[in-house]
Amino acid sequence: xxxxxxxxxxxxxxxxxxxxxxxxxxxxxxxxxxxxxxxxxxxxxxxxxxxxxxxxxxxxxxxxxxxxxxxxxxxxxxxxxxxxxxxxxxxxxxxxxxxxxxxxxxxxxxxxxxxxxxxxxxxxxxxxxxxxxxxxxxxxxxxxxxxxxxxxxxxxxxxxxxxxxxxxxxxxxxxxxxxxxxxxxxxxxxxxxxxxxxxxxxxxxxxxxxxxxxxxxxxxxxxxxxxxxxxxxxxxxxxxxxxxxxxxxxxxxxxxxxxxxxxxxxxxxxxxxxxxxxxxxxxxxxxxxxxxxxxxxxxxxxxxxxxxxxxxxxxxxx
Amino acid sequence: xxxxxxxxxxxxxxxxxxxxxxxxxxxxxxxxxxxxxxxxxxxxxxxxxxxxxxxxxxxxxxxxxxxxxxxxxxxxxxxxxxxxxxxxxxxxxxxxxxxxxxxxxxxxxxxxxxxxxxxxxxxxxxxxxxxxxxxxxxxxxxxxxxxxxxxxxxxxxxxxxxxxxxxxxxxxxxxxxxxxxxxxxxxxxxxxxxxxxxxxxxxxxxxxxxxxxxxxxxxxxxxxxxxxxxxxxxxxxxxxxxxxxxxxxxxxxxxxxxxxxxxxxxxxxxxxxxxxxxxxxxxxxxxxxxxxxxxxxxxxxxxxxxxxxxxxxxxxxx
Numbered sequence: 001x002x003x004x005x006x007x008x009x010x011x012x013x014x015x016x017x018x019x020x021x022x023x024x025x026x027x028x029x030x031x032x033x034x035x036x037x038x039x040x041x042x043x044x045x046x047x048x049x050x051x052x053x054x055x056x057x058x059x060x061x062x063x064x065x066x067x068x069x070x071x072x073x074x075x076x077x078x079x080x081x082x083x084x085x086x087x088x089x090x091x092x093x094x095x096x097x098x099x100x101x102x103x104x105x106x107x108x109x110x111x112x113x114x115x116x117x118x119x120x121x122x123x124x125x126x127x128x129x130x131x132x133x134x135x136x137x138x139x140x141x142x143x144x145x146x147x148x149x150x151x152x153x154x155x156x157x158x159x160x161x162x163x164x165x166x167x168x169x170x171x172x173x174x175x176x177x178x179x180x181x182x183x184x185x186x187x188x189x190x191x192x193x194x195x196x197x198x199x200x201x202x203x204x205x206x207x208x209x210x211x212x213x214x215x216x217x218x219x220x221x222x223x224x225x226x227x228x229x230x231x232x233x234x235x236x237x238x239x240x241x242x243x244x245x246x247x248x249x250x251x252x253x254x255x256x257x258x259x260x261x262x263x264x265x266x267x268x269x270x271x272x273x274x275x276x277x278x279x280x281x282x283x284x285x286x287x288x289x290x291x292x293x294x295x296x297x298x299x300x301x302x303x304x305x306x307x308x309x310x311x312x313x314x315x316x317x318x
Numbered sequence: 319x320x321x322x323x324x325x326x327x328x329x330x331x332x333x334x335x336x337x338x339x340x341x342x343x344x345x346x347x348x349x350x351x352x353x354x355x356x357x358x359x360x361x362x363x364x365x366x367x368x369x370x371x372x373x374x375x376x377x378x379x380x381x382x383x384x385x386x387x388x389x390x391x392x393x394x395x396x397x398x399x400x401x402x403x404x405x406x407x408x409x410x411x412x413x414x415x416x417x418x419x420x421x422x423x424x425x426x427x428x429x430x431x432x433x434x435x436x437x438x439x440x441x442x443x444x445x446x447x448x449x450x451x452x453x454x455x456x457x458x459x460x461x462x463x464x465x466x467x468x469x470x471x472x473x474x475x476x477x478x479x480x481x482x483x484x485x486x487x488x489x490x491x492x493x494x495x496x497x498x499x500x501x502x503x504x505x506x507x508x509x510x511x512x513x514x515x516x517x518x519x520x521x522x523x524x525x526x527x528x529x530x531x532x533x534x535x536x537x538x539x540x541x542x543x544x545x546x547x548x549x550x551x552x553x554x555x556x557x558x559x560x561x562x563x564x565x566x567x568x569x570x571x572x573x574x575x576x577x578x579x580x581x582x583x584x585x586x587x588x589x590x591x592x593x594x595x596x597x598x599x600x601x602x603x604x605x606x607x608x609x610x611x612x613x614x615x616x617x618x619x620x621x622x623x624x625x626x627x628x629x630x631x632x633x634x635x636x
Contacts (some may be wrong), residue, residue, distance in 0.1 A: 064385075065382060067389060068382040071381055072378045075341075075405065082405050083405045084404070085431075089400065089431040101522055112430035113403075113404055173415070176504075181495055
């Protein structure tokens with residue numbers, strides 16, 4: 001039997017409904033619901049890697065670090081990402097175990113704390129742009145910038161907020177282990193929150209860095225490195241659209257990289273929303289990738305049959 | 319070349335010096351120092367699994383959950399254990415990468431979020447005994463017991479504290495994946511804090527449970543299941559002693575399970591200290607285990623040459 005290898009990137013909201021508070025029970029329930037919707041990919045003919053965002057979760061962890069800072073030293077952002085990989089891995093493992101047993105699939109699931117190499121020369125380190133954590137008053141911000149060497153920016157209405165660099169992923173350190181494990185038939189959860197950013201310094205030592213890696217780009221990087229047959233990026237809408245939310249809105253079904261790149265250059269996709277997903281898809285297809293699907297989790301079963309979602313294939317001359 | 323498979327159980331203090339506050343930098347430094355002391359086991363002829371305690375770390379996470387509880391729902395104890403597996407896995411992975419490169423070993427390191435099956439019928443669930451988290455006043459304790467269904471006990475001097483069950487580990491769910499990975503030459507970090515306790519309910523579903531598994535016993539269980547050649551339990555002292563801290567104190571060098579069981583029954587080993595380590599050693603040797611060493615990390619290199627530490631071998635009639 002030929003096994004197809006899928007990498008599926010879940011949004012952070014797939015595991016914490018923004019309308020909910022984020023209790024353990026709510027997150028366990030969301031994780032199990034998400035795993036149930038992934039059921040078509042659990043069949044023995046597929047190999048499956050699951051990656052995920054961690055926006056709301058790492059936000060909560062950060063807030064806890066700050067609110068308890070008089071008693072417990074707040075840990076670095078990279079450590080908070082690793083903690084969210086732990087908690088979310090636990091939720092997904094629980095949900096997945098239950099779904100696997102319900103469908104009588106004899107497979108196991110494992111979560112890997114994933115480190116991702118970033119380049120110290122990445123221009124992102126010169127202009128930190130990704131907001132993280134809570135909002136502060138100008139006075140609090142002055143203090144934090146002095147005490148913690150944070151870089152902070154003022155948001156038009158809501159106050160001051162820390163910004164960190166968002167460098168490009170160079171390589172997932174644990175890629176070989178992830179590939180080995182998945183080829184053994186296990187379902188692997190990894191690259192949570194885009195992975196923990198790590199730099200290799202000129203003296204050859206490794207150093208963790210307070211930054212955030214885009215989870216779709218990190219997933220695309222991993223998918224290329226482990227030669228996935230298909231990268232699925234799950235988002236809030238069933239299709240990538242051009243002229244989104246205008247009377248000319250048009251859902252994209254099957255597109256080539258050439259067409260999609262043209263739409264990207266024309267500015268059809270919103271920063272921080274569909275744009276990074278489209279960029280991740282194009283990155284993967286420019287790096288040995290074969291197929292990318294962008295859709296929402298509800299459309300996934302039909303998308304796997306080619307009847308829903310946006311399907312992107314490499315333009316033959318690429 | 320014949321590869322020997324070692325499981326090494328680190329104490330939680332190996333990664334957070336009780337004299338330090340627990341900043342990221344301190345924990346990174348402790349982790350790298352610990353990994354450097356493990357260097358003799360990183361040679362290509364050894365396969366290595368590292369497990370670890372998480373006492374001070376999960377204590378800090380718990381405290382953060384409580385101090386921030388007005389803003390962020392506190393997550394369950396099992397989730398906090400998974401978070402500590404994330405943070406400590408990150409620290410150990412960083413330290414290990416640096417030590418591996420410094421010694422020019424071309425190996426990788428991976429952390430697995432580990433779930434451990436416990437038995438719902440375990441008598442520990444009838445009498446929760448393991449204290450976790452902070453101390454509270456009687457009034458606060460009344461409120462927490464009512465609101466969160468916590469079981470709390472009064473400590474002679476320091477106030478009220480939550481107690482949770484400490485059930486025996488039945489099986490490490492991810493044992494097959496850990497074995498696969500380690501046989502590929504990767505160093506695997508797992509069973510942090512004894513693992514995340516999970517029950518299999520009569521309806522065959524899995525449910526996480528707020529409990530704490532003894533990390534030495536969980537490590538011994540894993541070591542038996544993956545047929546380790548040697549289990550090393552690292553602690554604060556170079557040897558197991560009888561008549562500890564009395565004029566008759568005697569360090570144990572090489573002992574059989576029969577001798578050690580006799581000492582255990584005579585009450586030589588302190589509850590919550592050496593006793594669980596001795597019990598873990600005896601458990602492993604009664605379950606197909608071959609060799610157990612109990613020592614401190616500083617003595618490890620000499621212990622591997624048989625010149626330090628307490629070495630326990632199966633009594634032939636066992």
